[in-house]
Amino acid sequence: MKKTLLAMAAAVTLSTAPVSAADGEIVLGKVPFTLEHAYHQSVVRYFEGYAKKEYGAKTIVVDGQSSSESALSAVENLIAQKVDGIALHSPDIAMSETAVTMAKKAGIPIVTTLMFPMSKSTPHVQPREDISSFRMGEVAATQWLKAHPDKKPRVAILNFGGFEQIASLRTDPFFRGVQSVSADAELVTVQNGGGSTITSMDVTLDILQANPDVNIIFGANDDMALGALAATEQLGRGRMDNGVPLTEIIAGVDAGENAMVKIFNPNCSFKLSHGQVRDNGIAEVDTLMGMIKGDIPTDEWFQVDTESPTFDYWNNSIREAQAFLEVNFNFDKDLKAMVAKQR
Numbered sequence: 001m002k003k004t005l006l007a008m009a010a011a012v013t014l015s016t017a018p019v020s021a022a023d024g025e026i027v028l029g030k031v032p033f034t035l036e037h038a039y040h041q042s043v044v045r046y047f048e049g050y051a052k053k054e055y056g057a058k059t060i061v062v063d064g065q066s067s068s069e070s071a072l073s074a075v076e077n078l079i080a081q082k083v084d085g086i087a088l089h090s091p092d093i094a095m096s097e098t099a100v101t102m103a104k105k106a107g108i109p110i111v112t113t114l115m116f117p118m119s120k121s122t123p124h125v126q127p128r129e130d131i132s133s134f135r136m137g138e139v140a141a142t143q144w145l146k147a148h149p150d151k152k153p154r155v156a157i158l159n160f161g162g163f164e165q166i167a168s169l170r171t172d173p174f175f176r177g178v179q180s181v182s183a184d185a186e187l188v189t190v191q192n193g194g195g196s197t198i199t200s201m202d203v204t205l206d207i208l209q210a211n212p213d214v215n216i217i218f219g220a221n222d223d224m225a226l227g228a229l230a231a232t233e234q235l236g237r238g239r240m241d242n243g244v245p246l247t248e249i250i251a252g253v254d255a256g257e258n259a260m261v262k263i264f265n266p267n268c269s270f271k272l273s274h275g276q277v278r279d280n281g282i283a284e285v286d287t288l289m290g291m292i293k294g295d296i297p298t299d300e301w302f303q304v305d306t307e308s309p310t311f312d313y314w315n316n317s318i319r320e321a322q323a324f325l326e327v328n329f330n331f332d333k334d335l336k337a338m339v340a341k342q343r
Contacts, residue, residue: 087110127276131308151215155218205234
């Protein structure tokens with residue numbers, strides 16, 4: 001079963017009055033991949049606020065710490081606390097399968113996000129990142145060839161290391177998007193950036209020293225894209241001339257503040273990202289509450305799709321990015337002024 005976020009909202013939020021648990025309070029558990037990243041911090045913030053406002057529910061957050069062991073321990077912790085529902089975000093599909101089995105055995109509804117377990121046996125929130133990643137590949141290749149028609153796209157990718165669904169949602173669609181514009185585009189290398197700015201900087205330095213003609217770099221999150229940017233700048237690259245690529249084009253995923261400031265700087269080569277916070281947090285809560293109320297089966301696959309809007313220098317405005325950041329990242333600064341300071 002599959003629904004869009006809009007259809008999902010209509011299905012499970014017709015009545016938003018608090019649902020009484022045995023002790024009179026609904027308690028939802030939330031296990032983010034890591035609270036080190038601004039993206040996951042923002043999803044947690046939205047999850048907590050929406051659960052409280054719409055359902056009068058309390059949230060207990062246990063950090064997954066970018067670790068399968070920590071995430072599984074977090075789920076065990078929440079089960080021991082007898083929460084009424086659990087939202088899990090982890091790229092480890094085997095661990096997620098174990099976590100889902102444990103929660104079901106305890107009679108606790110569980111919803112996964114972005115990365116589904118090995119078997120599709122529980123409701124799942126799926127940001128359509130494949131569509132947005134493909135679009136970014138198209139735009140990156142188009143803009144590169146517009147500036148350098150005699151230089152085919154040569155792509156380097158930074159990923160989290162071996163996660164099949166990250167490949168299917170982010171890295172593979174991105175390169176297919178590049179190929180849709182330039183059939184002879186070359187995928188030079190795919191390296192593990194570890195989700196880290198520092199690691200990705202070091203990895204990108206090695207990539208560019210061995211392959212100086214790489215001209216498109218895709219980081220599977222913004223932290224890795226920012227690390228790639230730092231590496232290019234260290235090598236005297238990372239430059240554009242009022243949006244015209246001189247050395248390379250860099251893309252990321254999450255569309256947070258640090259990325260947007262770079263994207264709208266006309267002389268920086270980091271130029272594309274996509275992301276979603278609000279709709280993912282809302283969908284997680286609505287899905288869990290639908291399961292708790294009996295509107296959504298707890299033991300069947302039920303996919304809720306959300307969009308992951310794309311932002312790039314050439315097709316979006318600072319005003320649009322400002323509005324997105326305000327809604328999704330609790331942003332209270334002036335993006336245009338921040339960009340101007342970098343020039």
